[in-house]
Amino acid sequence: xxxxxxxxxxxxxxxxxxxxxxxxxxxxxxxxxxxxxxxxxxxxxxxxxxxxxxxxxxxxxxxxxxxxxxxxxxxxxxxxxxxxxxxxxxxxxxxxxxxxxxxxxxxxxxxxxxxxxxxxxxxxxxxxxxxxxxxxxxxxxxxxxxxxxxxxxxxxxxxxxxxxxxxxxxxxxxxxxxxxxxxxxxxxxxxxxxxxxxxxxxxxxxxxxxxxxxxxxxxxxxxxxxxxxxxxxxxxxxxxxxxxxxxxxxxxxxxxxxxxxxxxxxxxxxxxxxxxxxxxxxxxxxxxxxxxxxxxxxxxxxxxxxxxxxxxxxxxxxxxxxxxxxxxxxxxxxxxxxxxxxxxxxxxxxxxxxxxxxxxxxxxxxxxxxxxxxxxxxxxxxxxxxxxxxxxxxxxxxxxxxxxxxxxxxxxxxxxxxxxxxxxxxxxxxxxxxxxxxxxxxxxxxxxxxxxxxxxxxxxxxxxxxxxxxxxxxxxxxxxxxxxxxxxxxxxxxxxxxxxxxxxxxxxxxxxxxxxxxxxxxxxxxxxxxxxxxxxxxxxxxxxxxxxxxxxxxxxxxxxxxxxxxxxxxxxxxxxxxxxxxxxxxxxxxxxxxxxxxxxxxxxxxxxxxxxxxxxxxxxxxxxxxxxxxxxxxxxxxxxxxxxxxxxxxxxxxxxxxxxxxxxxxxxxxxxxxxxxxxxxxxxxxxxxxxxxxxxxxxxxxxxxxxxxxxxxxxxxxxxxxxxxxxxxxxxxxxxxxxxxxxxxxxxxxxxxxxxxxxxxxxxxxxxxxxxxxxxxxxxxxxxxxxxxxxxxxxxxxxxxxxxx
Numbered sequence: 001x002x003x004x005x006x007x008x009x010x011x012x013x014x015x016x017x018x019x020x021x022x023x024x025x026x027x028x029x030x031x032x033x034x035x036x037x038x039x040x041x042x043x044x045x046x047x048x049x050x051x052x053x054x055x056x057x058x059x060x061x062x063x064x065x066x067x068x069x070x071x072x073x074x075x076x077x078x079x080x081x082x083x084x085x086x087x088x089x090x091x092x093x094x095x096x097x098x099x100x101x102x103x104x105x106x107x108x109x110x111x112x113x114x115x116x117x118x119x120x121x122x123x124x125x126x127x128x129x130x131x132x133x134x135x136x137x138x139x140x141x142x143x144x145x146x147x148x149x150x151x152x153x154x155x156x157x158x159x160x161x162x163x164x165x166x167x168x169x170x171x172x173x174x175x176x177x178x179x180x181x182x183x184x185x186x187x188x189x190x191x192x193x194x195x196x197x198x199x200x201x202x203x204x205x206x207x208x209x210x211x212x213x214x215x216x217x218x219x220x221x222x223x224x225x226x227x228x229x230x231x232x233x234x235x236x237x238x239x240x241x242x243x244x245x246x247x248x249x250x251x252x253x254x255x256x257x258x259x260x261x262x263x264x265x266x267x268x269x270x271x272x273x274x275x276x277x278x279x280x281x282x283x284x285x286x287x288x289x290x291x292x293x294x295x296x297x298x299x300x301x302x303x304x305x306x307x308x309x310x311x312x313x314x315x316x317x318x319x320x321x322x323x324x325x326x327x328x329x330x331x332x333x334x335x336x337x338x339x340x341x342x343x344x345x346x347x348x349x350x351x352x353x354x355x356x357x358x359x360x361x362x363x364x365x366x367x368x369x370x371x372x373x374x375x376x377x378x379x380x381x382x383x384x385x386x387x388x389x390x391x392x393x394x395x396x397x398x399x400x401x402x403x404x405x406x407x408x409x410x411x412x413x414x415x416x417x418x419x420x421x422x423x424x425x426x427x428x429x430x431x432x433x434x435x436x437x438x439x440x441x442x443x444x445x446x447x448x449x450x451x452x453x454x455x456x457x458x459x460x461x462x463x464x465x466x467x468x469x470x471x472x473x474x475x476x477x478x479x480x481x482x483x484x485x486x487x488x489x490x491x492x493x494x495x496x497x498x499x500x501x502x503x504x505x506x507x508x509x510x511x512x513x514x515x516x517x518x519x520x521x522x523x524x525x526x527x528x529x530x531x532x533x534x535x536x537x538x539x540x541x542x543x544x545x546x547x548x549x550x551x552x553x554x555x556x557x558x559x560x561x562x563x564x565x566x567x568x569x570x571x572x573x574x575x576x577x578x579x580x581x582x583x584x585x586x587x588x589x590x591x592x593x594x595x596x597x598x599x600x601x602x603x604x605x606x607x608x609x610x611x612x613x614x615x616x617x618x619x620x621x622x623x624x625x626x627x628x629x630x631x632x633x634x635x636x637x638x639x640x641x642x643x644x645x646x647x648x649x650x651x652x653x654x655x656x657x658x659x660x661x662x663x664x665x666x667x668x669x670x671x672x673x674x675x676x677x678x679x680x681x682x683x684x685x686x687x688x689x690x691x692x693x694x695x696x697x698x699x700x701x702x703x704x705x706x707x708x709x710x711x712x713x714x715x716x717x718x719x720x721x722x723x724x725x726x727x728x729x730x731x732x733x734x735x736x737x738x739x740x741x742x743x744x745x746x747x748x749x750x751x752x753x754x755x756x757x758x759x760x761x762x763x764x765x766x767x768x769x770x771x772x773x774x775x776x777x778x779x780x781x782x783x784x785x786x787x788x789x790x791x792x793x794x795x796x797x798x799x800x801x802x803x804x805x
Contacts, residue, residue, distance in 0.1 A: 006103040007049040007095065010119070011037055011081050014110040014127055020083045023047040027077055037081070043130060044107075075099065081108060096454065100462055102434040107453075118453025119252075120444055138172065138442065139449035146470035147204050149213040155478070156260030157228075159275055164223045168196070168258065169471060170441045171213025173232040178217045179255075181227040184272045184400050186265045188227060194219060196230075207470075224278065225400070227270035230256050232441060256440035259475065261385050262482075263400040268364050268384050268391075272400040279401060279486075284408045286488045287415075288516035294418045295490055295518035296355060299550070299600040299647050300720035302520065303710050304422060304491075305354040306608055307331075307652045308379065309362060309393045312345060314686050317693040319344050327393050328406040332413035342700075344693040349652075350417045352703075353710045356520070357414065358422040358493055358649075360609060362407060364388040366431040368683070377689065379609065379682045381495060382431035382461075386479045411488055420490030422520060423483060427467070427476045428496040429459040438465075446472050448531040458499050458529020467504040468532065476504060477511050484515055497523025497551075498539035505538045505546050522550030522603050522647070544595045550603045550647055555593045556586040557606050561637045562621055564612045564679055573640070573743070574633045574795065575621050576760055580743055583758075584736035587745050589645040589727045600722055602646030606637050607654040609681075614638075615657040616678050631657070632795035635702055635781035636758060639797030640743075642709035643719060643756050645727050655706035656695040662688045705781045712779065712799070718747045718754060735768075741794075744768055748804075754778075755800040757792060765790040775802040 009023050018039040026032035037045040076096050082089040091113045098104040107116040111127035122128060123135035137145045149171040157166045170176055176196040181188040199211025215230075234252040257264065261271040262279070296302050312318070314326040319336035336344045343351055361380035368376040380390060394403035411421045430436040433455050438446035448456035448466045455463040466472050483489045492508075494500065505521075512519045525540030535542065540551045557563070559579035562572035571577040585592040589599040596602055607614045618625070618633050625633070638655060642648055652658070660678040665671040677684045696703050713719050721727045735744035741760035746753055755772050765786055769775060777786055780798040785791050792798055 005050070005097070007077065007097065008103055008105045009035075009037070009047045009049070009079060010044050010105065010107045010122075011046070012044045012107065012109045012122070012128055014129065016042075016129070018045040021045060021081055021088075022083070023049070024080050024082050024089075025049055025077060026079075027074060034082075079106075079108075081110070098434075098462075100432060100434075102432060114452050116453045117455075118444055118449070121449070121451065121453030124451075136444065136449075136451075136453070138445040139447075139453075140451060142445075142466065142469045145445075149210075150204075150207045150470040150474075151210050151214055152207040152474065153209075153211065153214070155214070156258060156262070157273060159223065159273055161222045161224070161275070163218060163220045164273060166196070166217045166219070166228075166258075168215045168230055168441065169213055170215055170230075170232055172442060172445075173215070173234055175233040176215040177231040178219070179229045179231055180219070180223065181229075181270065184225050184227045184263075184265055184270075185398075186227075186267065186269050191226070193231075223273045224275045225272065227265050227272050228258070229270055230258065230441065232256065234443065254440040254443075256437045257385070259437040259441060260387065260478070261437075262387050262486075263404060264364065264385055264388050264391075265400060266391065266398045267367065268388065274401055274404075279404050279408075281405050281409045281412070284412050284488075286485065288488075289518075292415075292488075292490070292516060292518065294355070294415055294420050295516065296420075297518065298717070298720055298722050299520060300645065300722050301714050301717070302356055302647045303354045303642075303713050304356040304358050304520075304603075304647065304649045305349065305352075305652050306358045306360065306424075306649065308360040308609070308689065309390075310377070310686070311689045311691055312652070313691075315690040315692055317344070318691070319693070324395070327395060328389075328403070328410040329395060332410040338693040338697060340694070340697040342693075342696050344696070346413070346417075348693075348696070349419065352655075352707050353714060354419065354650075355714050356420040356422055356491065358424055358491075360424050361426055361495075362390050362393065362423060363425070364390050367392070377683055377685050381426050381682065383426045383429075384431055384436065386425075386427070386475075387482050408487055415488070420520075422491035422493055423489050424493045424495060425480070425483075426495040427479070428465055428494075428499040429461045429463050430465065431461075433463040442471075445469065446475075448529070456529065456531050458531065459496055464499050464529055464531070466531075467499075468501040468536070473504045473507060476500075477508055480508055481511055481515070484512060484519060489519075491520030491522075494521070494523030494538075496526065496528060498526045498528045498537050499532075500538045501532055501536045502538050502542060502545050503536075505549055509546070509549055517548075520550070521548070522552070522601075525551040540594055543601050544597045546601075547597045548600060550601050551594070551596075552608075552649070553586070553590055553593075553602050553604050553644075553646065555582065556590060556604055556644060559583055559586070560640050561606045561614055562617060564617060564620070567679070569617075569620055571621055572637075573741075573758075574618070574637050574760060576741060578738035580736040580738050580740065583640065583644075583743050584733045584745070586644045587733055587743070588731055589721075589724055591724055598723060599646045599727065602644075603649050604641055604644045604646050605649035605651075606641045607651045608649070609651060612679055613651070613658050613660055614654050615659050616661050619659075619661065620675075629795065631699070631702060632781060632793070635705055636760070636795045636797050638702075638706050639709060639781065640758055642706075642713045643758075643797070643799070645719070645721055645731065648713055653691050653695070656699040656703050658691060658695065660684070660688050702781070705779070708779045718749045718752075742768075746772075751804050753802045753804055755802070757796070757798045757800075759792055759796055760794055762794045763792050765792050768792070769800065772800065772802060775800040 021037045023035045035047045039045040107122035109125045116122035123132045178194040182191045196215035196217045199214040202212045203210045232254045258271040263272040310326040313320040313330035320330040324330035364385035365380040366382040389403040389407045391397040391403045396402040458464045527539045559582040733745040743758040778801045782796040
């Protein structure tokens with residue numbers, strides 16, 4: 001967040017009087033200050049109040065009359081419009097300040113008590129002299145707006161060495177210019193400016209040709225490696241088509257990158273044109289259907305390992321050469337080892353046997369810098385360019401094509417090793433609701449808005465995209481298909497999927513099915529936001545409405561390990577919480593916990609990037625444990641994650657006690673701040689988030705135990721039934737009494753039977769095997785004790801196998 005912000009007050013007088021008017025501004029329990037209004041057009045006057053959040057109180061800076069010092073916690077201020085002696089004053093308005101890096105603009109209409117946050121929303125005020133009830137239709141009457149302006153054809157650019165064609169959907173713009181630069185650097189001068197032409201076809205019933213909201217340009221010549229932008233004019237016009245701008249400064253001009261950018265200059269400042277040939281590495285192949293042999297036929301046999309490109313190899317313990325650490329290339333280099341000579345990174349994943357990796361966001365995201373200009377760590381959930389690979393993970397973040405080539409090379413290497421690549425995609429919000437190309441090209445359309453022009457914020461990130469609107473839905477589908485077709489991606493994890501609508505998610509599934517039905521889809525089905533009806537939300541308890549789309553199973557996550565929710569801790573089964581009955585339902589596919597349509601919709605997990613790692617949570621919950629007990633709890637939790645019916649998800653490192661509790665206190669103490677950072681490390685430094693590959697040396701037995709479970713899950717169909725009919729036929733839970741600390745169940749196949757025991761108490765093996773003669777132990781984290789003393793220790797997972805004659 002920058003130090004200085006602006007509150008810009010736009011005032012519209014009902015009778016056109018703007019002389020002797022000013023803004024009276026105050027914070028709660030503070031004296032007010034006066035700021036003059038200056039008439040800027042025939043329809044409004046403005047006052048700009050610059051403020052800082054560095055101080056703990058409000059005042060006017062004596063050195064700069066226009067700077068108001070606000071407390072760091074100030075989220076709202078108060079204003080009214082008045083004359084010099086208060087004989088004229090308006091209603092007192094409560095203004096919400098924008099909490100990002102952009103200025104706050106508000107519109108006040110004399111005679112209307114509403115604070116408006118959009119120049120289009122304010123025109124719906126009946127007190128406005130230029131009242132237009134349809135001015136905000138793109139936000140609040142989107143069905144009618146979509147019918148009139150929707151377009152289903154291609155958008156972006158289409159390149160050939162002889163000419164390039166551009167299409168931009170911007171129905172509310174009055175004119176659009178295409179600005180082409182001489183090359184693909186940020187300081188490149190303008191080469192030419194081309195006036196784009198609005199499409200001529202109006203066909204609301206046939207959106208494939210309904211291009212009257214599309215701006216088109218055909219440019220001769222070879223434009224490869226040239227940057228471009230769009231310049232859009234939104235200057236208001238009156239009822240006879242005359243612009244309401246008296247000077248050039250009053251014009252409303254937006255300069256924007258292309259929402260459909262495939263590549264950008266450094267920092268994402270300009271879009272870049274690239275030839276298809278230059279975007280494809282020599283060794284890269286796109287394969288779907290039977291040719292994509294690494295994609296599983298049955299999603300329930302998937303073991304998905306979550307990783308972050310930077311965290312994966314940034315530590316010296318990764319053994320990756322320094323210049324490649326934290327990059328796409330570092331994520332696929334072979335032959336890396338830790339200090340003890342054990343395989344790390346790509347070789348480690350291959351050895352462990354996971355059949356998928358899920359990459360935390362690799363689409364271009366907003367870059368945060370500290371006060372001295374250094375790039376700060378960020379997970380990447382601040383999306384800016386949805387179709388552009390993040391350039392900071394490439395070997396040359398100044399070159400628009402490097403990230404594309406290196407990410408494709410990485411994906412190919414994983415495919416060559418039989419590992420699918422899933423992308424974590426963040427279509428539910430954008431980092432900025434002011435400077436994102438969505439807002440710059442079609443203001444107030446791509447987001448869910450309130451009637452006053454403010455942004456709905458179900459994401460908690462300042463805005464939420466309106467996936468239910470036709471062109472937002474089209475954009476998301478186009479983007480997903482671009483990644484699947486251009487980068488040969490094998491699946492998609494949708495961040496905050498519950499903010500999207502059911503129809504959009506089903507449309508994405510249908511589109512991917514046309515390419516390859518084996519491409520995976522799952523997401524966070526949390527119930528978020530209030531703008532969609534309950535039945536329209538892509539949330540977990542609407543799973544039956546979205547066949548073949550998976551959902552994170554947080555019910556079972558919490559039942560196994562416990563949880564940290566908004567700072568509150570609770571125990572799970574491995575800490576003796578009586579959750580046996582929940583786990584019994586999970587063993588049977590969790591359809592009694594949530595209305596799933598099939599087991600392939602169930603994504604079981606105990607750890608992901610959010611909240612405490614498993615290791616760190618159990619340190620908090622069971623601080624008195626000795627080291628052995630602590631490790632055994634972790635092994636039991638891991639074991640349970642693999643034997644539940646459904647898909648299996650894990651975060652890289654949960655099998656070797658990965659921690660984010662990085663001590664910064666005196667003498668290596670963990671401070672309160674360290675603990676809070678471990679709970680939510682989205683912007684914590686590398687010391688917190690990086691993977692310490694030396695841990696695999698310290699916890700070899702746990703790593704080996706998890707590897708054996710991965711093999712079982714990915715190769716034995718008895719742990720991956722894909723229908724509830726099969727589960728009910730083959731899986732039988734024989735022990736799940738609350739407070740016993742014992743979960744026991746059998747899985748019976750055609751020629752063998754498994755008996756699985758998970759226990760938090762020590763029990764004689766005979767007690768649970770007396771009706772299971774002729775069996776042998778195949779997997780356990782405490783095999784020696786079972787085999788030598790016939791005791792199943794507390795915090796043990798044991799899997800016995802019996803051949804059926």
